[in-house]
Amino acid sequence: MKILVTGGAGYIGSHTVLLLLTNGFEVVVLDNLMNASIESIRRVEHLTGKKVSFIKGDIQDKTALTSLFNEHAIDAVIHFAALKAVGESSTIPLEYYQNNVHGTLCLLEVMANLNINHFIFSSSATVYGGENAVPYEESMPLGEASSPYGASKVMIERVLKDLAQSNLDFRAVCLRYFNPIGAHESGQIGEDPKGIPNNxxxxxxxxxxxxxxxxxxxxxxxxxxxxxxxRDYLHVMDLAEGHVAAVNWLQKNSEFTGVEAFNLGTGxxxxxxxxxxxxxxxxxxxxxxxxxxxxxxxxxxxxxxxxxxxKQLGWRATxxxxxxxxxxxxxxxxxxxxxxx
The missing domain is CATH 3.90.25.10 (UDP-galactose 4-epimerase, domain 1)
Known part of the structure; x- marks a missing residue:
């Protein structure tokens, strides 16, 4: 099975790519390296002894996306590529909506044109907003996000739901995760923010x-x-394991259509x-x-x-x-x- 990982050179993306490779998946990474380094991919390849197909590009470039999908027989997409700082999003909201929402629309449009229907979305606990009671549960309604970053995640989840209602072959998982921290135990890959850290x-x-x-x-x-x-802090390797579990769940539950959300946190x-x-x-x-x-x-x-x-993914933070x-x-x-x- 070949998986496209957008934003795969970033913090969570690189750890997930590592686990996908060690679990036998073929991986193609698309990343514009705006907030990432190609060195993370080199180190993942060294740690796993496996090759990653890396393409430097932007999810808003539909021509490049189409070429990528035509060149590689992609079975599923894990979508990380996004701007992700809550505080920063309040100072440059238009950039967040342009990159996160418009970029995801571009990706989904190209996927729809090529009949690629398996999608795992990097969502966030921010979609619950401030009005839902804690602990957050997936049955709760999407809330009023407290930042443009959170609002962009809410918008994308709604887009995915509408898309699934219009295309009965579309199958998506929204992984709503909380606060990932930590690094791979080797010390070779980890979080490397550019400039002053926002987290x-x-x-x-x-x-x-x-x-x-x-x-x-x-x-x-x-x-x-x-x-x-x-905050509910969880290890980035636990989070990466959650993405592998979501891929396996989509494979196992071939009759499933629609969008399913899962919280990934420690509780x-x-x-x-x-x-x-x-x-x-x-x-x-x-x-x-x-x-x-x-x-x-x-x-x-x-x-x-x-x-x-x-219960459903067989996943727990350990x-x-x-x-x-x-x-x-x-x-x-x-x-x-x-x-x-």
Whole structure:
């Protein structure tokens, strides 16, 4: 089975490509390298001893997409390619809608023209919005997203549902994941944000390795145990295993049509200050921080109910917080500047 992975050179994409290869799938990666490095693909090939067909290109380029699909007999698409920073999306919303929503429409149009109907979408817990009660469950309605990033994910899920109603051969899985952190246990691939990190743990790791002076904690007056935001953090390798499980589920359930959503999370919420403490323990490095004002779009706390993924996909997050911290530090300390530029 040959799978196209859009955004496959990025953080989650590269870890998923690695697991797809080790599970016997053929992989084609399409990535514009806007927020990624080709070095991640080289290292995946080295770790697995297998070759990846890499194409540098953009999902908004329908001519390039058509050529790709005509050259490679693609059976399914895993779609990661997107801009992904909640805070940034509020400052440049048009770019997020253009890249995330329009880009996905371009991809789906080309797939429809070529009768390719198996699709796994990198969705997000942000689709539940602020009005749904925690823990989030897949039966809940799509919420009012608190950021343009979240809104783009809601829009795409609605597009997929409408597409499935118009095309009874279309089969899609929306993986709504929470907060992926960690790195492959080899320390060879990990999260390498370009510029100032938008996510918590890469920033923590860069402070610990001496690349940045101190961390800003956005708000300590939330209605949580220690006043800081709480999130459901899961290991990126657990998340990658969830994507492989979704591919296997689509293969096994050949009679299924439509769109099915699954939460991928641990079911536990961890605060920002708890993350800092756990990282300090794992790395034996001090992480200085200051308290800053709340960041627009951040919700106080949310976490997953992931029982549906366990029952239907046979998936469960197995790596604990200590392993998430240890693997992150191994990656960051081995690669203090990230991938070679």
């Amino acid at each position: 918590l743990l890469p920033y923590v790791a860069q402070v610990a390795v001496g690349k940045r002076e101190r961390l800003q904690v956005f708000g300590d007056d939330y209605s949580t145990e220690d006043g800081t935001c709480e 536990k919420a961890v605060s920002v200050l708890s993350i800092i403490k756990a990282f300090e323990q794992a790395s034996q490095q001090k992480v200085p921080y200051t308290i800053a004002p709340r960041r627009h779009g951040d919700l106080p706390a949310f976490w997953a109910n992931a029982e549906k993924a366990n 790596r604990d917080l200590t392993q998430m911290m240890t693997d992150t530090w191994r990656w960051q300390s081995n690669n203090p500047e990230g991938y070679p530029k």
